[in-house]
Amino acid sequence: MWSGRFREPLDAEFEAWQRSIVFDWQLLEEEVAASKAHASAIAAAGILTGEELAQLREGLDSVARDHADGEGAAAVREHPVAEDIHHFVELSLTERLGPLALKLHTGRSRNEQIATDLRLYVRGQIALTVDALAQWALALVEKAKASGDAVMPSYTHLQRAEPVLIAHWLQAYAQMLLRDIGRLQDCAARLNYCPLGSGAVAGATLKLDRWIAARELGFTAPTANSMDATSDRDFVLEYLQALTFVGLHASRFAEEITLFATAEFGFVQLPEAFSTGSSAMPQKKNPDLTELVRAKVGRIYGAAAAVTLQVKGLPLSYNKDMQETQEPTFAVRGTAQMVGLLARFTAALEFSKERMHEAAENGYLNAMAAATYLVHKGVPFRKAHEKIGNAVRFALERRVELGALTLEELREFGEEFGPDFYDAVTLEATLDCHDVIGGTARAQVREAIAIAEERIRAILADGKFASAEEAVHAGA
Numbered sequence: 249m250w251s252g253r254f255r256e257p258l259d260a261e262f263e264a265w266q267r268s269i270v271f272d273w274q275l276l277e278e279e280v281a282a283s284k285a286h287a288s289a290i291a292a293a294g295i296l297t298g299e300e301l302a303q304l305r306e307g308l309d310s311v312a313r314d315h316a317d318g319e320g321a322a323a324v325r326e327h328p329v330a331e332d333i334h335h336f337v338e339l340s341l342t343e344r345l346g347p348l349a350l351k352l353h354t355g356r357s358r359n360e361q362i363a364t365d366l367r368l369y370v371r372g373q374i375a376l377t378v379d380a381l382a383q384w385a386l387a388l389v390e391k392a393k394a395s396g397d398a399v400m401p402s403y404t405h406l407q408r409a410e411p412v413l414i415a416h417w418l419q420a421y422a423q424m425l426l427r428d429i430g431r432l433q434d435c436a437a438r439l440n441y442c443p444l445g446s447g448a449v450a451g452a453t454l455k456l457d458r459w460i461a462a463r464e465l466g467f468t469a470p471t472a473n474s475m476d477a478t479s480d481r482d483f484v485l486e487y488l489q490a491l492t493f494v495g496l497h498a499s500r501f502a503e504e505i506t507l508f509a510t511a512e513f514g515f516v517q518l519p520e521a522f523s524t525g526s527s528a529m530p531q532k533k534n535p536d537l538t539e540l541v542r543a544k545v546g547r548i549y550g551a552a553a554a555v556t557l558q559v560k561g562l563p564l565s566y567n568k569d570m571q572e573t574q575e576p577t578f579a580v581r582g583t584a585q586m587v588g589l590l591a592r593f594t595a596a597l598e599f600s601k602e603r604m605h606e607a608a609e610n611g612y613l614n615a616m617a618a619a620t621y622l623v624h625k626g627v628p629f630r631k632a633h634e635k636i637g638n639a640v641r642f643a644l645e646r647r648v649e650l651g652a653l654t655l656e657e658l659r660e661f662g663e664e665f666g667p668d669f670y671d672a673v674t675l676e677a678t679l680d681c682h683d684v685i686g687g688t689a690r691a692q693v694r695e696a697i698a699i700a701e702e703r704i705r706a707i708l709a710d711g712k713f714a715s716a717e718e719a720v721h722a723g724a
């Protein structure tokens with residue numbers, strides 16, 4: 249592609265070492281789509297006839313069809329000559345169309361090609377991940393609806409804190425996923441500008457209508473500056489950082505499920521379809537899915553850290569260093585699959601509701617409700633906190649719960665205690681005293697579920713870029 253300037257061949261080992269076809273073969277679909285869009289642009293500029301344009305577009309489609317998967321995909325990544333995916337497509341197209349194929353590179357550079365391909369790829373992966381996150385969020389919502397008014401203890405510092413609805417706990421994760429979806433959608437909006445027409449650094453040397461390619465590929469508009477367009481990898485880093493949040497939230501869920509599945513907690517039954525046994529201990533059912541999910545965040549965070557270090561301090565414009573941003577991007581391709589597995593895993597989870605209910609009723613988890621009772625009697629909260637703390641210590645010594653103390657015993661800690669105290673510290677009352685937006689009161693949780701479900705179903709119904717292929721061809 250650039251041999252005219254050189255007299256000596258490349259060192260054989262260096263030539264093999266610097267090739268990117270071994271990983272950027274994964275951009276074949278995006279490279280074909282971008283090449284077809286560029287062909288449309290140069291045809292409009294008078295470089296191609298209508299017949300030549302049709303031949304090039306059909307030839308590009310045939311390259312994509314012949315190498316979509318299996319042996320065809322292997323032939324791409326193992327090609328003996330092609331330096332990168334751009335070179336491979338050019339060679340394959342030349343085999344089909346002869347000299348006409350060589351016209352396609354008129355008015356463009358590989359610098360803008362890879363910038364475009366990566367944007368298309370990341371946009372498609374975002375679409376898949378957003379869909380998977382919405383499906384997982386919906387599974388959490390459905391499980392929350394099915395759990396009804398079942399309760400569990402909540403924790404701070406891994407110590408039992410207050411009773412909450414199981415649905416409330418599930419909804420906490422649904423909210424995390426909705427934020428993750430928002431981050432990815434924001435990233436998709438920011439990256440959705442087309443570099444084609446930027447040339448190597450200063451812009452195309454032909455008077456191209458850059459809107460032609462931008463519209464065909466479903467971009468919002470052409471990029472505004474050629475130097476920025478060819479050297480920008482912000483969108484890669486932003487995508488990987490957004491996925492880091494996905495990994496963190498998935499890992500937190502996985503950690504809690506792993507804990508809750510232990511005999512010490514006994515709150516959940518692991519679905520057998522997502523668990524494994526032990527080769528030595530016949531009784532074991534191991535949480536392999538949640539343990540692997542917990543580990544995946546390391547791979548995702550590592551990819552984001554690698555790209556940060558690869559692009560920091562690079563001068564404008566394109567530098568070969570940027571080739572190294574591709575492998576971390578491909579390394580996290582399994583994130584959408586992981587999230588999809590979590591959706592099915594969540595749907596199959598079974599809660600040990602009696603065990604969770606018992607845990608929520610014991611251990612003075614109604615102490616805050618008890619203090620609130622005194623607040624309603626006119627006691628300042630700090631004094632109410634002290635009075636209930638003393639009552640808890642007294643109950644601990646007698647090995648009973650607060651509700652088992654007699655009214656006479658309670659009045660040793662304050663004359664404000666009355667017969668209505670016992671109704672105020674039941675499990676139901678303890679839940680319902682958190683009657684604020686975002687609280688675990690039963691009516692609030694039901695409303696929160698309805699709101700979350702509406703948001704999630706709207707995301708799924710939107711169907712924007714529902715598949716990677718549709719993402720590439722959205723504007724065609």
